[in-house]
Amino acid sequence: MKRNTWLVLVISAWISSLAFAFTPKNPECIAPAGAGGGWDFTCRSVGQLLFELKLVPQQIKVTNMTGGGGGVAFAHVVAQRNEDANLIIAASPATTLRLAQGQFSRFSENDVRWLGAVAADFGVIAVKADSPYKTLGDLMAAWKADPSKIAVGGGSAVGGQDHMKVLLLAKAAGIDPRQVKYVPFDGGGQAITSLLGGFIQVFPGDASEVRAQFEAGTVRVLAVLASKRLPAPYASISTAKELGYNVEWIVWRGFYVPKGMPIEAYEYWSNALKKLGQSSQWAKIRQDNSLGEFFMAGAPFQVFIARQVSAFRNLSKELGLIK
């Protein structure tokens, strides 16, 4: 009799713990690249602040899992951690772009669940400070006249984010994407070095990447690829849209989670992100790291991702990057 009571108690406690709140145990964030990179930053800054705001009970452990531009981590999550309720994985448009181009072998965007985005960087079109192209119009006119004269160098591979930015711009201006001369460098830093050395003429980087050079006056920013103007120091720079080229590139920073994660856990994590997104501490971290405001979580984010991947897929086909 006594034993039965205990059993009932234990079971009911177990059921109520399922029904009410989920609390993560040994939470982990996978950064699908090495320490010091963008994904690593996403994991560490968000993980740290979630703990400080007491939105998670424990420190979030950060695991760096390099390989295949995030593909190794993606495959790991789908194949081995599909049920894990204590795992979030850093992501960005680099993830969705590679998914769209089929670079994560057989995996697709539907093999995971998309959690949310907490900040964004924005694409910019930068030239050297003493470049003859004073405005985006100058550049586009010269480019249209002879595409072989303009070497564009970016920090990502062919088909990657920096390449996509210029292809979109070329498309908007009626330049044949095949004529675009794109030279990939090993990271934005090397591309900027080549821009300053005069080896390439245009760098389609991100606002945070060129900020130091822009403030020092060694680089001129012709346009920002955002829907509205960015805050200082870019407040005076027009968006591409204002200048007549309807091109946007939002480098959102966010997360996906395993598809088999229980719904309570998913709710828990997206609520935690929402609270983080509203905090003043997060606003400060964003500003310190030159990141813009961009927030989305839960269902709307899943819709956003689905649209983005299919847009990227169509675009890549149209531009001849995939068959």
Place this chain on the structure above:
Amino acid sequence: MDTLPLLANGFSVAFQPLNLFLVFIGALVGTLIGVLPGIGPISGVALLVPLTFALRLPPESAIILLAGIYYGAMYGGSTTSILLNIPGETSSVVTTLDGHQLARQGRAGPALAVAAWGSFIAGTLSVLGLMLLGPLLAQWAIRFGPAEYFALMVFGFSTLSALAGKNMAKALVATLFGLMLATVGLDPQSNVARYTFGQLKLYDGMDFLVVAIGLFAVSEVLMLLEEKASGATKAAVGRVYLSLKEFLFSLGAIFRGGILGFLIGVLPGAGASIASFVSYTVEKRFHGPRGRFGQGDLRGVAAPESANNAAAGGAMIPLLTLGLPGSGTTAIMLGALSSLGVNPGPQMFQQHPQVVWGLIASMYVGNAMLLVLNLPLVGLFVRLLSVPRWFLLPAVLAVSFIGVYAVNNSPFDLLLMTLFGLVGYLMRKLDFPLAPVLLGLVLGNLMEINLRRALAISNGDWGVLFSGPIAITLWALAVLSLASPWVLSRFAKRGSLDDAEV
């Protein structure tokens, strides 16, 4: 010049008790990390960045700690090359050639000590250079375009004959094998996966560490296991200090290596590995047949070890003056700095003088501390050779596993390492030199990508490769480096043999 007050200010930052303590800890942990086989400066700094965040240090203290680790790991890197014939990083590969020979002859002590002195002198030289010539040299870094890098890589490969053993054809095959490994992975210029066999894990290419540990460490264990069957000889511990005569004998190599290393280290992307290859070759060519390079010449340790430490200082120049990372390690430090709220860039000297000058001052302090720390450690490290093999070798492998596994959290890398262990064993049995494989792997990628960048920019015009004074100079140096064995041997016949016996 208003450098002095700024430097004085920097020293006041560096001498704050916390920072002094961090320099010490960084130097110590860096040395220990660097000494561990399989963990070099890049992985050392990468693995310890999170720790720096967790300690919630102010930015200048954090960067001082990371720089200490970086420097310490550069110091420590030579130790495994000399004692165990295992390079933990690209820039210590050539150190194995003469360093391990010296160790086998019972002169591990002097070899380690000359590496420490060389690192100290060259390191201090490079901090001086960084302080006085920083902005000037930053301009030199910017002038290096794809064509110049390609010429530099050709120059790098022209040093190959210095690394070759008896049979040039076999050295060539080894280099080509390295080049083949370099082509594995996603080709950034066409987005085509090459030789990946559908493995996502191969998309980023072959990791240097995995290949190096397999080829050198695992195969070393296999070789010794075989040797054991036929009665092994233990290496003598020998003398642990460096005699004044040896010091003076190596001083020229230290200065030449230091200056070369500094200049090459400034170039983003090229860095310490090319610096060490080139300085070794220059040293070998400089002395011609009078040297005993390849059979245990102290200068064969002094030159590359001075060069790679000077290169570490040189690599700070693009980072501090332009905010552009010059090497894998500085790229990680750049990421760490921006996460700490310091945006490295042209204005960092104005916006964050306490960070920049504190760092520069702490580099002086760190260098001195490393020397004081490392010279006594030489005695300790040399005694590692008297640890019984049944414990030393398995322990070395166990630590190597961490280096291979922990960086990418990938068991797959351990499999690759095993495969390269077998390849390395067979190569050794068949008299193939191992160092050229790593030369091919490291320089191959840079060579191909820069050639293709140059041609893409010039719309396919090959003339671009010879279009600037820097490129032409490098081509001339490459030709000179290839021709010099013949030219120098003419001179050397008349030279004396006296210094070969030291």
Place this chain on the structure above:
Amino acid sequence: MAMRSKRAATDRVLGVLLLGLALAYGWAAKGLEAGFISDPLGPKTFPLIIAICLGLSSLYLIARPDPGPSWPGAGFWPRLALVLASLTAYAYLLVPLGFVISTTLEMALLSFLFGTRTWKGLAAGLIFSMVVYWLFTRGLGVPLPLGKILTG
């Protein structure tokens, strides 16, 4: 004369194998097709050059072989195979068994092969891997697998 040619045979065989490798590698390179956005050289030029150079070098090896190596006695090959197999097993078992257990086993095996007593190798391996595990995970904050056996 007969002796000499027998000893040189190793390099000849190797030369033929390398030639095969060069052909396979070059053949695979020919199949590398870039989409229509690419650079003047494309992804296959460099591999093709490497394949040609390797082919020429292997022909040279066939024509001018070195004297053969001194191979170890037959007793060594099973030991070599054992070490390689144990390293392969280590790669697969590291995550499930955890760093300490799998490293202890690997070290014990190697110590045994280097000729020490089994218990000595096991003890040394256990102590060493525990110390290293503690140093890395606690001291440096570098995560190493704890093992699914221990965590359940």
